[in-house]
Amino acid sequence: MGSVVPSSSVPKLTGSRAGGYLLGLALAALSLFLAVRGFAAGRDAVGVCWVVAGVLTLRAVRLGTSLGNR
Amino acid sequence: MDAALPGLYAWGSTVALRGLLIRDEWLAQSFALLSGVSLVAALSFEARPGRLADRLVAFGFVGGAVASWLCLGYAGLDAQIDPLTGLTGMLGWAAFAFGWGRLRNSSRVLYNTELSKVLSAGYPPRGQVHPLGRWTQGFALLCAWLIQVAAWTATSRERSVLVHALALAGSLGVLSVGSVLASELAVSPRGGGLRAPAWGPWLLVGGVVTAACGLQWAQ
Numbered sequence: 233m234g235s236v237v238p239s240s241s242v243p244k245l246t247g248s249r250a251g252g253y254l255l256g257l258a259l260a261a262l263s264l265f266l267a268v269r270g271f272a273a274g275r276d277a278v279g280v281c282w283v284v285a286g287v288l289t290l291r292a293v294r295l296g297t298s299l300g301n302r
Numbered sequence: 303m304d305a306a307l308p309g310l311y312a313w314g315s316t317v318a319l320r321g322l323l324i325r326d327e328w329l330a331q332s333f334a335l336l337s338g339v340s341l342v343a344a345l346s347f348e349a350r351p352g353r354l355a356d357r358l359v360a361f362g363f364v365g366g367a368v369a370s371w372l373c374l375g376y377a378g379l380d381a382q383i384d385p386l387t388g389l390t391g392m393l394g395w396a397a398f399a400f401g402w403g404r405l406r407n408s409s410r411v412l413y414n415t416e417l418s419k420v421l422s423a424g425y426p427p428r429g430q431v432h433p434l435g436r437w438t439q440g441f442a443l444l445c446a447w448l449i450q451v452a453a454w455t456a457t458s459r460e461r462s463v464l465v466h467a468l469a470l471a472g473s474l475g476v477l478s479v480g481s482v483l484a485s486e487l488a489v490s491p492r493g494g495g496l497r498a499p500a501w502g503p504w505l506l507v508g509g510v511v512t513a514a515c516g517l518q519w520a521q
Contacts, residue, residue: 253483254438257476261445263509264472265452272456272465279468281515286472289509294479297486 253293260289305401306345309363312394313338315387317367320374330373337366359402435484442480446473 263286270279317334340362347355453469456462 250434250487253486254441257438257442257479257483258445260479260509261442261449261472261476264476265445265449268449268452268465268469268472269455271468272453272461274458274461281512283468285509285512287475287509288512290475290479292509294482297479297482 253297256289256293256296260286260293262286263289305398305405308394308397308401309341309345312391312398313341313363313367315394316391317370319387320371327373330370333366333370333373335366337363337370340366432487435487438484438487439480442476442484445480446476449473449476 263282267279267282267286270276270282317337320330320334322331322334340358344355344358344363347358449469449472453462453466456465
């Protein structure tokens, strides 16, 4: 029989993986910030690119943290 | 009735009066009509609203109203909306949002009874939030605030609505994902690892590539 490890001490998300997702969140927020700045300055094409980048990155982080855990 | 009256008032004052009564704007009229029909259809599920009713509200009612406003253009809206009607209409939309939310929650009695059974069965409590989770939530809040600040840099009045709508959606998205991330940092009673889907990283790569294209375009 294997030893029973107290599972309450096991984090779900740790180390470099947690750092990666935090970096992804930061990148997504930066993209959306630049998108808003782009639209505010009248540069629609740049704004659209940043919106797509931000949404894709945000979606990737969301899928990685939630859907992948099922 | 919590959602019906505010919804009908909001639609009548901000969509029907603008979209339906303007001549030679058949597209705006069509979207305004679609919005009203979707609202009535969604309200017919009032006894037990489900996913279909939610989609009717989100894509039919709200989406139709937004499309109708976009078809009218800023100039058309400026000419039609007086500040008092706009303000009361906005309050109507807010009341509808809260009323619909209450309707959705009241239909979840089944889940609550199931939850009480689960709790009475003596399952272990959830894990505590990791301190890094709180920092993550704070970071997401800061990012959302910065996006809101960026929206106020819009100098053109015609653009401000679009920019603020985009900033609001972006802030909500960042806050939502930040909350999920913070909760995933919690110490789980059951343990278990987190597995990213195989195609998840490709989305991240797509985001970075699109950002690079945006940078290239900006130069």
